[in-house]
Amino acid sequence: METFFSFLQRRVDDCSSLLCVGLDPHISDLKEPTAASALTFCLTLIQQTSRYAAAFKPNAAFFESFGAAGWDALKQVIEAIQNESNRLGSLIPVILDAKRGDISSTAEAYAKSAFETLGAHCITLSPYLGKDSIDPFLNDPEKGVFLLCKTSNAGSGDLQDLIVTIDDRPQTMINGQSSAVYLYEHVAKLAQKWNVKNNIGLVVGATHLEAMQRIRQAAPDLWFLAPGVGAQGAEIESVLRAGLRSDRSGVLIPVSRGISRAENPAQAAAKLRDEILAARNL
Amino acid sequence: METFFSFLQRRVDDCSSLLCVGLDPHISDLKEPTAASALTFCLTLIQQTSRYAAAFKPNAAFFESFGAAGWDALKQVIEAIQNESNRLGSLIPVILDAKRGDISSTAEAYAKSAFETLGAHCITLSPYLGKDSIDPFLNDPEKGVFLLCKTSNAGSGDLQDLIVTIDDRPQTMINGQSSAVYLYEHVAKLAQKWNVKNNIGLVVGATHLEAMQRIRQAAPDLWFLAPGVGAQGAEIESVLRAGLRSDRSGVLIPVSRGISRAENPAQAAAKLRDEILAARNL
Numbered sequence: 001m002e003t004f005f006s007f008l009q010r011r012v013d014d015c016s017s018l019l020c021v022g023l024d025p026h027i028s029d030l031k032e033p034t035a036a037s038a039l040t041f042c043l044t045l046i047q048q049t050s051r052y053a054a055a056f057k058p059n060a061a062f063f064e065s066f067g068a069a070g071w072d073a074l075k076q077v078i079e080a081i082q083n084e085s086n087r088l089g090s091l092i093p094v095i096l097d098a099k100r101g102d103i104s105s106t107a108e109a110y111a112k113s114a115f116e117t118l119g120a121h122c123i124t125l126s127p128y129l130g131k132d133s134i135d136p137f138l139n140d141p142e143k144g145v146f147l148l149c150k151t152s153n154a155g156s157g158d159l160q161d162l163i164v165t166i167d168d169r170p171q172t173m174i175n176g177q178s179s180a181v182y183l184y185e186h187v188a189k190l191a192q193k194w195n196v197k198n199n200i201g202l203v204v205g206a207t208h209l210e211a212m213q214r215i216r217q218a219a220p221d222l223w224f225l226a227p228g229v230g231a232q233g234a235e236i237e238s239v240l241r242a243g244l245r246s247d248r249s250g251v252l253i254p255v256s257r258g259i260s261r262a263e264n265p266a267q268a269a270a271k272l273r274d275e276i277l278a279a280r281n282l
Numbered sequence: 283m284e285t286f287f288s289f290l291q292r293r294v295d296d297c298s299s300l301l302c303v304g305l306d307p308h309i310s311d312l313k314e315p316t317a318a319s320a321l322t323f324c325l326t327l328i329q330q331t332s333r334y335a336a337a338f339k340p341n342a343a344f345f346e347s348f349g350a351a352g353w354d355a356l357k358q359v360i361e362a363i364q365n366e367s368n369r370l371g372s373l374i375p376v377i378l379d380a381k382r383g384d385i386s387s388t389a390e391a392y393a394k395s396a397f398e399t400l401g402a403h404c405i406t407l408s409p410y411l412g413k414d415s416i417d418p419f420l421n422d423p424e425k426g427v428f429l430l431c432k433t434s435n436a437g438s439g440d441l442q443d444l445i446v447t448i449d450d451r452p453q454t455m456i457n458g459q460s461s462a463v464y465l466y467e468h469v470a471k472l473a474q475k476w477n478v479k480n481n482i483g484l485v486v487g488a489t490h491l492e493a494m495q496r497i498r499q500a501a502p503d504l505w506f507l508a509p510g511v512g513a514q515g516a517e518i519e520s521v522l523r524a525g526l527r528s529d530r531s532g533v534l535i536p537v538s539r540g541i542s543r544a545e546n547p548a549q550a551a552a553k554l555r556d557e558i559l560a561a562r563n564l
Contacts, residue, residue: 064391117347
């Protein structure tokens with residue numbers, strides 16, 4: 001059965017890359033503070049980097065801030081990626097970075113918005129509202145989600161690092177040693193359990209390597225989307241060492257400004273692809 | 283100093299109401315599945331209910347699912363509420379129900395989108411990413427947020443009801459009795475602490491009254507947005523008994539379909555306003 005992650009794996013194999021090119025049209029990076037300029041910025045970046053992209057990740061916020069015109073630009077960006085996929089003869093999945101999270105008919109409307117109106121293949125979601133807030137996004141196995149698990153920011157510890165009590169115990173025994181279960185670890189275990197259609201992955205910040213190792217133990221099968229390389233200082237080799245699955249796949253490394261602000265974005269993407277490939281083969 | 287919640291309290295006093303009218307243009311309730319029809323639906327509802335509304339709460343998802351045209355409709359809905367406020371001579375705050383949650387420049391873009399591009403006064407947010415994901419929405423005290431704390435859905439327990447360890451203890455002592463701290467309770471305590479500008483409130487499902495009581499203890503000063511009355515079966519009197527602050531205010535009761543699907547929405551809103559007023563004075 002085809003699923004979102006079987007599509008992603010095929011693209012990873014086609015382009016020998018785990019690089020996910022982020023499309024973040026920050027106003028400060030645009031020629032003019034307009035949706036048209038955001039569109040041009042993204043279309044140029046797509047053309048320059050598609051050969052090296054295992055996936056593209058447009059960030060909804062930067063389009064939303066332009067209102068209706070921004071929403072139109074976002075739709076055109078996703079169409080352009082589909083055209084580029086057709087040209088290359090290899091489907092490049094589009095992960096809409098939107099971090100939505102709501103319930104019942106509202107969640108259904110968000111799923112419709114992302115997958116039907118916009119045509120994205122995958123969306124990032126918050127897990128805070130629980131399983132029934134995720135379900136409406138999982139119906140079609142060819143559409144996927146990345147659930148926030150352990151995020152790359154400093155404040156991620158406020159909730160995600162809390163020690164939780166599972167089965168009436170705040171501690172669990174691993175290899176005879178007592179070990180706490182963090183909230184992020186519990187989210188990883190839930191996601192591993194919920195992933196019956198192979199369309200759930202996790203957002204795991206590349207800035208927290210110990211957490212990433214624990215999450216890999218808790219969710220041996222899941223794909224990670226691991227932001228933090230570049231601007232936030234995480235190193236590719238360390239991230240892959242902590243996060244890769246036993247099949248040497250399963251980690252997608254999103255980079256935005258590290259590519260878009262480079263003098264030559266195509267070259268920057270090629271270099272990142274090669275660095276990732278080298279580290280993956282270590 | 284004027285803050286979001288001082289505006290809200292003034293409106294509550296002006297209209298003697300704690301009713302928040304939800305604007306959820308479900309496709310199944312529209313004459314046609316178009317943004318134009320969603321706009322008409324909302325404009326009619328605003329005219330019919332504004333006298334009884336302490337606040338309006340448009341739900342972003344139902345607009346987003348129409349793409350750019352839906353985004354335009356949402357902006358016009360918010361403008362219509364502002365016009366209605368001017369007509370009544372009493373500002374009716376607009377709470378954008380969007381449940382966003384992201385970090386740094388992305389959070390700034392979402393704040394810009396909600397408060398500047400759309401002109402909303404308040405937004406619902408997820409707390410999962412921690413304090414630094416909330417901060418960009420708090421800069422202007424006249425703009426507010428409601429943080430998800432304990433939501434009304436069945437799956438809310440998956441994360442929110444986990445017992446967390448605070449100060450190395452999974453239990454705390456209250457009045458000499460041992461008591462667990464739930465994740466939602468910890469979120470409430472954090473929000474109470476973070477609320478230095480009087481612009482943070484909490485989403486507390488009206489379907490979980492025991493949780494609501496605990497949250498009121500943890501956050502004695504904060505406003506609650508308490509969904510679950512009507513369709514989900516919560517009763518106004520019980521909700522206010524569990525949630526009101528010592529000043530008999532501090533709970534906003536959102537109702538959507540209970541008003542929009544009534545034969546006479548104006549009458550339904552008036553009746554809800556009166557029921558809430560009666561229960562508040564008990």
